[in-house]
Amino acid sequence: MEWLSWLDAWDHEFSRQVMQRGTAALYAVAFLSTLNQFPALLGERGLLPVPAFLDLARRLARPTLFRWHYSDALLKAVCWVGIAVAALLLAGLPQLGPPWLPMLAFLTLWFLYMSIVNVGQTFYGFGWEILLLEMGFTVAFLGSDQTPPPTAILLLITWLLFRLEFGAGMIKVRGGREWRDMTAMFYHHETQPMPGPLSRQAHLLPRPLHKVEVVGNHLAQLVVPFFLFAPQPLASAAAGIVILTQLWLVASGNFAWLNWAAIILAFGAVGDSVAHALFPFIPLEWHAGAETPAWWLAVVVPVTVLLLVLSYRPLLNLFSRRQLMNASFNRWRLVNAYGAFGTVTKQRIEIVVAGTLDEEPDAPDDRWMEYGFKGKPGDVRRLPRQWAPYHLRLDWLMWFLPLRTVHEDWFYAFLDKLLEADKPTLGLLRHDPFDGERPRWVRARSYLYRFASRAEFRETGDRWVRVLLYEAIAPLRLNPARRHSP
Structure with missing residues (x-):
């Protein structure tokens, strides 16, 4: 040989x-x-x-x-x-x-x-x-x-x-x-x-x-x-x-x-x-x-x-003008096409999910408490964590919501799970503000986030500065009739 x-x-x-x-x-x-x-x-x-x-x-x-x-x-x-x-x-x-x-x-x-x-x-x-x-x-x-x-x-x-x-x-x-x-x-x-x-x-x-x-x-x-x-x-x-x-x-x-x-x-x-x-x-x-x-x-x-x-x-x-990104050409997922960040987002929009125990959805803002995610930004004072190579799938998809639409089936299902205080779903989060209790209502709001300057951080201790944009999903309460397709 x-x-x-x-x-x-x-x-x-x-x-x-x-x-x-x-x-x-x-x-x-x-x-x-x-x-x-x-x-x-x-x-x-x-x-x-x-x-x-x-x-x-x-x-x-x-x-x-x-x-x-x-x-x-x-x-x-x-x-x-x-x-x-x-x-x-x-x-x-x-x-x-x-x-x-x-x-x-x-x-x-x-x-x-x-x-x-x-x-x-x-x-x-x-x-x-x-x-x-x-x-x-x-x-x-x-x-x-x-x-x-x-x-x-x-x-x-x-x-x-x-x-x-x-x-x-x-x-x-x-x-x-x-x-x-x-x-x-x-x-x-x-x-x-x-x-x-x-x-x-x-x-x-x-x-x-x-x-x-x-x-x-x-x-x-x-x-x-x-x-x-x-x-x-x-x-x-x-x-x-x-x-x-x-x-x-x-x-x-x-x-x-x-x-x-x-x-x-x-x-x-x-x-x-x-x-x-x-x-x-x-x-x-x-x-x-x-x-x-x-x-x-x-x-x-x-x-x-x-x-x-x-x-x-x-x-x-x-070398194609219509180059595909992250695509498979066969069902065995072999010899694929790759690529990322063909465009860069100019502003950071975050969907912030909150709930309240109040009977009515028109509760003042201080009666709404936010859910904390493990990886995605939320709390403006919190230092972002290093997770890679571990992959937080829910957090990553939350980033895509404002780029596409918040009206995704999986997101409505997620909100319903929060209303049920579903333990496996809550286990995906860093912080449940209700400690396992079921909220009466949940909502999703859109915020503009940006990194604080060094001067802003010295003054406030905040790593992020955020501004409320709009209410992405109005307050929802648990509705057993709501169904979500795959």
Whole structure:
């Protein structure tokens, strides 16, 4: 098999270790997020119950374990199995065996999580869901410690990172004018879906630095990705730039596991020799005398061909004037199109939900008490928290309400759950002002939020300044006749 030695990436064992264990860690976080939130959002008594959605899912022929039956108990079992398999991969145990063992483990994670995503409806409609699925499938064929990493799979991982970065860059230059006149970052840190603890400080940076951010973003997403395919050490340098830019995004916001996924994928372009030069404790010789068995090549080569064939439509999409963002072209969620923030919101509008125990809805404002969310802004004095890579699905969708419409079925269902003082729903929140008691009425108001200046913060202690805009949903009381469609 010496004549096939060119298929072996002898200089990429360190990167394989990072990608396998890093991908497993993200799956563990994703299954944990699902375990804690799915029953309240999509369970048997959730806001958009999966049982009511299954008829549509069957017509769409979406691959899922829940195709013919869903129960919260089954969902929790799937999550616990996923967490257990991910933990084994994170510890590196399946990688000690033959290459088919980690392959089966990652394919298990891929299929279990795809089963969840395909019934997750709007709560699982984010680009990082399909990114994690594609990562899990591709990383499955990196092999085990017994064989060198396959060059073809490493190239496919780099191709995935290229689509993620370059696709996001193209979405921006085709999108809002703010990306072309360099003003996008004047607004982004303040108006992003879920700010982090450093977002306000980032927003208050001088405007010339915000323009530098935009230029750096364009270079990192439109120029650097091409160098990922260059010889070493250029490829490692390009990967390093991707990692550094993604770490800035990690520090300045909460984008679930999107940034961490990009960081993990970037290691696919990092050579062991470069990693060793930077960190001498990383060994250079991992597979002295190891050979890739023919049967494993017989697995890797068809998978490579499959993913290359499936790359045709995503490749065309990258250069299309009607570029799709975060789209799948097949029902298996493989070789997808990615992109984010083609336009940047200029103002932050927040929907604030409050309730009252008064019998009549015309109670004075001091008789209305606000519900507190874990991640989204509410209390003007509260420092935004760091949640990523953990994903708060309800908080993220709350950001979209004023951009689309507050009259979403899931939101009315959410308000009804508050009127019922539903414990699973209240468990999604940071603060229930009624301590489990049922309010008589709930309402939703629209506020304009902006970060307080340094002078305003010194004077008031408030991190946000907010102004009431209008009443988005007038006071509601519990109505058993109200129904919500999936």
